[in-house]
Amino acid sequence: MKALVVEDQQLFREAVADELTFYGFNASTAEDGEEGLMAASVADYDVILSDMRMPKRDGRWFLGELRKTQKCAPPFIFMTGFTDLTPQDAFEMGADGFLGKPVDSDRLRAVVSKVCKPIETRWEQKPDSPAKQIFVRNFDSIESEFTKTRISLGRGGMFLAADETPLRTGDLVEFKIHFKEGPFRSLEGIGTIVWKRDSCLEPYLSGYGIDFEFLTEESLPEWLNHLRSKEIVPFVPKS
């Protein structure tokens, strides 16, 4: 397994690279976005971890350029203390996850091991802790205009509209979504809320950005078909 760590500060670059090496990765490093993109275009990485603010080209630019050609892979994780991008925008641009900096080794391990799993097995394991709320939704078809404003699927999660958003980022939720027609009939599983949006003054509907953790046996084949049918950039779409 190969990992690329893009970070301008030596201390963090080496710490993360060491940690990944310890997990069995072959870790390469780059010092800014431009170098990172160069490295990513000549070698196939299984995961890229990048800082956001860097000299020359920053992490945002790097992600944008990378996803022009490598739309769904490799997984891209931001590690940053302060984020210039809102999580909504970052996931929309094709980032697969966020880590605070200095990086917590347990979180690093959990996040990297999840995104590095092949999609066939990534959503097989049911989380141990219970979900805080269950969303049951019935729609006509994923392709209808009305439905599109209320649910939208990305590469690893979805946006789901909700009138009230009392839950918090990091909460687990269960979802049971059914469609009357179309390529998709059911989507059932458990996910983590990665962002939430309140309705007021937004052009979009209020709701949650949900990163899938687990999908039921029934839902998994349809979901995998969806992933294979086209190249999707957003990990969790904004709307």
Next chain:
Amino acid sequence: MRFLLNDTSNVHVLIVEPAASVRMLITDILRSLGYRNLHSAGSGKDAVKLLEVEEIHWVILPLMATESVNALQILGLILNEPSLNHTATTLLLEPNSEDYCLPLAFEMGLLSWAPKSYIKESLASEFQDLMKCFALNHGNVTLTAADYLRRFLSEKRMHLSRQSLEQNLLSCFPGSAKLLLNMAEAEVLAGNEARAIDLLSQAEIIDERLGPTCKQLRDKYLKNVSNINLSSRENTLGIKTVVVIDPDTDVLFAATEMLQQIGVNSVETFENGLLAFNWIKQCGTEPDLIIMEWRLPGLSGPLLIQRIRQEGFLQVPIIIASSLVKRDEKPLLMEMGVDEVLEKPFDRTTFFSVIIWAIQQNRVPTEQKSLERKFRRLIHAGQNAEAERILAQLFADPRVNEGSKKGLQAEYLFSQADFNSACDLAVQALKLGGDSLSLLNIVGKCLLKLNQFEKALQCFEKANSLCSINIERLLTIAEINIKLDRTEAAERACDAALHLDAANGPALQAKCGIDIESGDLEKAKLGIGMLDSVPRIASYINNRAIALARAGRYEESITLYKRAILCLEPKWPELGTTVAYNLGLAYARYGDYDSALHILKDLAYEPKLGIQRKALALFKKLERTVKSGIRLFQEEPEDHMGNVDEVSETSVKVESDPVKLCLDSLMVKIAAKRGDIGCYLIFNSLDEIADRSKDLIKSTPRFTHRKAIATVKSETLKTGT
């Protein structure tokens, strides 16, 4: 535990109304709104019976002031009965004659109220408004209740109460821009325009989209205020110097950028904890704000904080910006005086909301905090008159909440050695939602003085479970365990303290005491050799020996004294003789007068010793005893170690146990936190609460929780499915 009012298919509603026709009307309305599980009761009494057996989420009821069980009594029941805690209540009131009860009802956790009406449409629209309000507040019961309460207080022009409500709400929902706007309005109404102006600007910084609303408020209330430069954001927060410590230079840059945007010109940044500490120390004046990572090179976060506070910088708010603080470390941070933890990665909005909240919390209560600190210093110095004056000042301040007031009063009474009352007050303060850690400490200390060791231990252990790195507390736990003859538990607590700080003097002394007892004298001697002072060892030995003697294990207590003398004498001869005197006393108590006389003889005729006079007196007494043949000790043993008296058996004589404190039920009560039940613990009316409403809750209806019983009493009518 969260309940969603608009989850119509699952919410169980109880409609209480004496008039059958009105009851039907309300039932119909709710059914048309989609509610399926409707129960009804014809009186307050029946309602209580139903609450005993059915799980009800929402009660709708009129005041029923003249009935045997009225609405406020039911509210009180819901509040005090843990199984009912999460039931919401809506009052239907006659607008002019019955609304006097609302301030008290909201204090007790009321969710909402509506004017009584017999017209279907108007009642229906009231319920629809409630649903809308609930949805707008994202399903939060506290914010929903606050909306209703706010409207009521504004109509009645109860501005002071409104101001205190907004302040408390903000502390529950830190950094909420919308609440800042409400606070601004409350401040204007209370005549505090300058603060309102600041608050409006702060709300705008947190959430730029609130600009138009802020403008509306400024136009409405602040048009006539001159000398405001609205365009300038200079010093919006009134802070000048900020220190940011983070190994990540990106965070340092971003923080500097953002702070400059709000007019902070002096931002000092450090990548290393030690360098930062040296700068702060050299600087001499307190910075206005410190933002720091938890894991730092040079000097890590936990140590850096302690050093900053030890250096006497007690006022400066500290924000930890890190995702490396473990969940169980958070209460510990609070005890160390950390204001906020900002999870990484954070963005602009969160950054500002956290900072603004920390500054505000620190500002208004700064005066309170500094007054409290001064109060404690005075108590400590025994300047009671001055301490009382400060206490009175704090009591007169409406912004200081009831919990804090009672807590301070408890501390004062503790200093006056009125331990029973102090304990009572501290328990009351806990129920009012005061700072549980410091209050648990006071309760524990009082119980110690009252010789209720078991309960005291429970208090300290509870406090320790909230914050496990307070070394002093761990040693207290060790000491109580020694008194209770639980050496292993004592050793565990002592080891925990040493694990935190291996060079901590008091902890090392306690450890030596334990080594002496276990017979590891070499280790103990080594330990004692390294210490600069050892009063705690002597106190440990004495406490332990008394505990042993009380358990009838005289031989063991005598062995303990002998070992202690062996260990202490080489380096601390003076203490050695004190222990020797105690050994003599122990022999005497045991009835071994020969051994006692033998030991005391050496002490009694050695004029250089401080203990000589005491030893001589006891020696003579013993000689007489031996001659007369009457047992010397019938009464409780005397105490001879000055510093032991804090935990001594004889310092306070308790005839009865007036502190009817059942810790378990107390813990249930304080389990309901601010923001759990409407505005309970958030709203305390500052305007006079009508006596009429207080009269309504003079008695409590009987309540026995019987959820297993499915049968509903015949006199109550159940409708719906």
